Amino acid sequence: MEVLLYSLRKLLAGIPLVLGVTLISFLLIVYFGPDKTYELVGKNPTAEQIAEVRSQLGYDRPFVTRYMEYLREIVTLDFGSSESTDEKVSSILARTIPVSLLLALPGFILGNALGVLLALVAAYFRGGLVDKLIMGSAAVGMSVSYLIAIIGFQILLSSADGLDLFPVRGWDTSTPLAYIQHVTVPTLATVFVALGYNTRFYRAVIVEEMTRDHVRTARAFGIPPAKIFYRNILKNSMVPIVTRVVFSIPLIVISGSLLLESYFGIPGIGKVSYDAIITGDQPVLKAVVALTAILFVVAQLLTDICYRLVDPRVSLGASTR
Amino acid sequence: MTALRTVKNIALCFVAVSLTAACEGNGNGSSTPTEVKTFHYSMRSSPGSLDPARVSTVSANVMVQTLYDSLYAYKYLQRPYELKPRLAAAMPEISDDGLTYTIRLKQGIRFADNRAFSNGRGREVVAEDFVYALKRHFDPDSRSVAAWIWQGRIVGLDEWKRNGADYDQPVKGLQAIDRYVLQIRLTRPYPQLVHNLAMGPSAAVPREAVEFYGREFSVNPVGSGPFRLISYDATEAVLVRNENFQREPVSLAEEGYDPITQGQYGLEVIDGRRAPFIDRLEISFIDEGSARWSSFTKGNEVQMAGVPAEQVYRVLESRDPVVLKPEYARKYHMSTEKEAGFVYTAFNMDFPETGYHPDPVRNERNRALRCAIMKARDWNARNDSWYGGLGEIFPGIIPSSVPEFDPELSRESVEYDPEGARALLAEYGWNAGNLPELVYSSQPGPTSRLFFEQFRGWLTNIGYPKEKIILKTYATFADLSKAWHNSEEQLLSLGWLLDYPDAESSLQLFYGPNRSPGSNSSNYSNPEYDRLYEATSVMQPSAERTALYRQMNRMVIDDCVVISGLSRVGIALWHKNVVALPDNNFVGGQFLQYVDVLDKAVGSAVR
Amino acid sequence: MNAAAEAMQRRHGDSLWNKAWRKFRHDRVGVVALLVVCAYAIVALGVVLGWWATGWADISGPKWAPLSSEHWLGTNIIGQDIFSRAVYSTRTAFEVGLIVALGATFIGAVLGAIAGFFSATWIDEAVIWLMGVLDSVPFILLVAAIAYSLQDSPWAMHIAMIATFWIGTARLVRGEVIKLKGQEFVESAHAIGLGRMTIIFRHILPNTFHVLLVQATLSFVAAIKSEVILSFLGLGVKDGMSWGLMISESTFEVLAGYFNNFIAASVLMFGLVMAFNMFSDALQDALDPRTVK
């Protein structure tokens, strides 16, 4: 009950955020955004046809009306139809979000799990050779551009010039094997790029927790390292770790895989967003932006609830910021 | 912890959903799972809307041609292109004044089965479906992009729109005389009409499907073409054989088969059989040329692809004639295909800096400036950089893909002549100080940028100051398009694809009344040209008309309004076990119905 | 132990900066990294002053010329010298990096300080709201949106990056200012009747300078890296040349076996980003009062 009430309050408190995001994006993407008129009229349009298209696109209506329309769309989750394919935006989202999730999850899980693992090893040997090796590699990983990693892995693992082990592109989840084949290279590229950042972040968190007074207390009372590690270090590191993980989720669901999906030809929401950016498909962009904002509010709520689970000092009753 | 568990469940649920979806996709059309003949094709970009009224890209046209049927079509193998009846029983009966076209339809042709029909079974295609399809272009709700083709040409159609576009109201010039006879009455002769009736936008559309799906008709196509769509997203379309597609057997002789030039493709195996020969057609949309190429060369993915320009030198033994290197020739069939169109750079004559100027002296100097810029263009370098050196460079705006092409025309306007350009500038008093700024507009993206840099490089070679050549990029094509349709751009690099094999299709680009927002982006205005254009527009093909076309072509060249042109030549490769001859011009997507896939063993035997 | 070291440091003069500098000087990796960054900076400066890479835009050779004494790294698809272009791009990298780093740090510092100083008032709420809003728009979409609305402005990318990168800085500064504003020197500044803005910007903000410096280096690196992806998507550098543009150009060359563009740009970029990352790390270590080696 407490959680429910809290959630409700928190979601309500998220409304200004959603309003802000939608207002800014509406201004930039829609109001001052691309004018599709001349792409939708034929080669030799008459003034009448131009006016018709402009009216169908809503360009002739005042700002407030159109923004209100957008808000109504958010509330009803009906974002109209894509200007490129005329497909309903809601059916596009329903089709593409699961694909993006399936694509992003392995990389996300691996990237974070390996990150925590490497961070632990580095933190345990901190100052030593192993630590330097891990953190040096992390720095190298961080210095490689995502794009370079994607191109590199594709040439290396998929092309006929390289090892030729995986499909160059495309998406197939009909069998687990097909899924693994298609998800491997994108996952490797993601992990390669994310691992450096994750390791550094988690190492900092863990080292911070390792130097806490209560860790020294536990040692002073002869508690064995494994127990200290689990109860004093890991449990206390959960708050920043959970925050990082949960706040990545909206981006994974909505747009995190934009580059990946367009490069590997995967029909997820990233690819759709990419196409929408290139063609200026406003209904799709509006939906993506609004959903991300809503997911951020939900993510914030989730992190708060997770905090509550891992840290007794946090109470949901009090305002947390 | 409950929150976490819920998240996990949702994730699992997504897995389940997409797995079942995928299974469904597989289940369709695979009644005998061992014998699904699949052809895996690739295209450069996602087609967008599949509504015949909204076809605006090459890939959309391919899709529409495989899903829908039009009255006429181009013969599969005949070159130069020649029309044949498709849904029509014969070529149209044309009245002596050239204004009334009577077209008889084949009987017993049925649309693909679809739940839009009352019993789910595709009904017969009738003349009324064509009436409906053409009317749709004039219905604002269908957002047609092709209305301009018929604008002011069919008696009563424009009035029909003005009266509220009510489908129950008849149009005088567009009638189904009976179930199988369509009659079109024109306001003035329109020699290109039959060509237009072979294009995607004229395809038969069942009214009940449009009404059933509403706006989403665009992604739920219902036609009478050889295939029907079972799944479609931004990266792939999956089509299966339309069970209701029953046509007369293929006759290679009638399709214009030439054993001398086309003998190496093994096309004989389709002679006398009923198309389509494959059960399943998977079309991948791959933007990146390199990814498309990798996917093709892997062997088990895409089975047919164009060679990306940057790979041409790697793949070819020689360019003239085009010969594959042996390691490729062993594995793949090859054809070369010249586009029915060209790329060019147009000046916008509305800009007094480089275009028309009220002061006749300056006007003349501007013409000299444009001519100098034209001479500075190194077409060969452009061809070499971007088109694998295979493109065909020709003067003017009538490319060799139309019968009116003039092989005798002077090539001076496409010759690289920096000295001449410098001399011309000097002669007309242009120098680094008084040369006007040139704003070059483009889409974003690395290739467009390099086009610009190459353009700038040529101009700096003739003494144009680097900083006076400015790049203006638009975030989206839509905005670029808007700017040029509103005559806001000084210089534009464009590509033009002809709609039909008739030079009229490119000559209209310089017809005065077509000025912005029409297709005359140069805003060229020459009364003499316009007079000739109007005269030729009602003329049937003839030597006389060709002479007038060529005269118009020379005007455009002499006025230096456009730096033109180059027809790109593509090399298509396909696996040896695929029997096909691809075409991206007027046959377009229709070639897909003639594709056959042999067993691997047979495929190598053919070689 | 800390006490002993503190005592030692007290002896050496109290300034955080002296301390940091001493610590930094002994960090070999950090010093080498700084030297590398300086070398890049000199290259960039040379480009600005026209000492080299002046011919980056000229078509000076055939398409895809191999390495030669004339074209050290060969030429690209339209015959431009890849070496000149790669060198010229160093300037662009610094331009983008510096503009974004300075812009983001400046805005982050000002808004963060104001929010921190007025914490728990509506001003703070407003800044936090703004941060949340900008944080909730996916980066690439934000860049696209800004590119849309600014049309062909060459600054769209810089503005978009600044609009995103200032948030991290502002969060840190806000926290730091909340800590600082309870301290005596602030109270005494209040007591002698200084204006609030004077207190914020003359007395509190200078004390967060170590945070700002580290954040600026991080923004610099992030800007250079983001530029690559944005240029690939066509949302990046408009005029001139950049490593990102070279890499995007190379995407259609690498599979044809021409790696010069790709390698030149990625190696140069990797070097600068790596050096800057290392430098940033060393700086962070040196400025962190808690880390004592």
Add this chain to the structure above:
Amino acid sequence: MPAPLLEVNNLVVEFSTDAGVVRAVDDVSFSVAAGETVGLVGESGCGKTVTGLALLGLVPTPPGRLASGSIRLDGQELAGLDDSSWRSVRGRKVAMIFQEPMTALNPVFRIGNQMIDVLRQHQRITRRQARAAAIEMLAKVGIPAPDKRIQEYPHQLSGGMRQRVMIAMALSCSPRLLVADEPTTALDVTTQAQVLEQMVRLQQEFGMSMILITHDMGVVAQSCSKAMVMYSGRVVEQAPVTELFARPRHPYTGGLLASIPRIREQRIPELPVIEGTVPDPLNLPEGCRFADRCNKVRDYCRLAQPELKPIGRADSKVACYVPD
């Protein structure tokens, strides 16, 4: 005289810093008898906390290390033990409580669980027994309603309560020696006195020895029988408390005593200020380290370090050429 419980001889703890090696504890020797409370006094940075940590093998390594010397507890040599052997000493034979009760307990576990962990680490008992023992200990340190308190998290307790929990934890395995590092400094004045009193009482009840690390001479006077004064890593004076207060021999001790506030209402945050600064541990002078601040300094004071030598009747030692 019976053998002392703890005997520390020539203990040296070094830290490596960027600038060089620092001796935080330099040749310190002392002993603690069973049941005795010894005060360890000095300014912050003098090495008193490091000395305390060394007794539990808790010197952070790296950068610190126990360079030489011996620590004998009850006859067992502790210097040079490996980590698992240290674990059997910590908590069971030597326990330590720290200055900051706010951060010394793990915030995410109930105090009961933390106490039970410690108990079960060193004794073969069931959870239930451990819990009972924990409640009993909490009651002993004066926590009201211990069976309820045991369910709470550290943040729900006041500072004084938390320090009591720490004490309860420390005493729960009946260690022979308790090292208390500034146990009351972070508490307010009234609580300070109560906690200190409690500790002394429990120390007597359990018959432990205690090393009380503090900068507060008042605390020493209140609870110790013997005191050591450290300065710049070395012991400068060691004497029974009564002796020390009655007649400080080292000028530094004199300075410390002189600056005790007369009125004990205010808690002193730091040791009272004596003119001058502590020498840089990297550049220690040849002679007496206090020389620069000493008002009785002689020329020869600067030549060599004074040894810690017995002085006077009682068990007193001082390291000064010119003792009082």
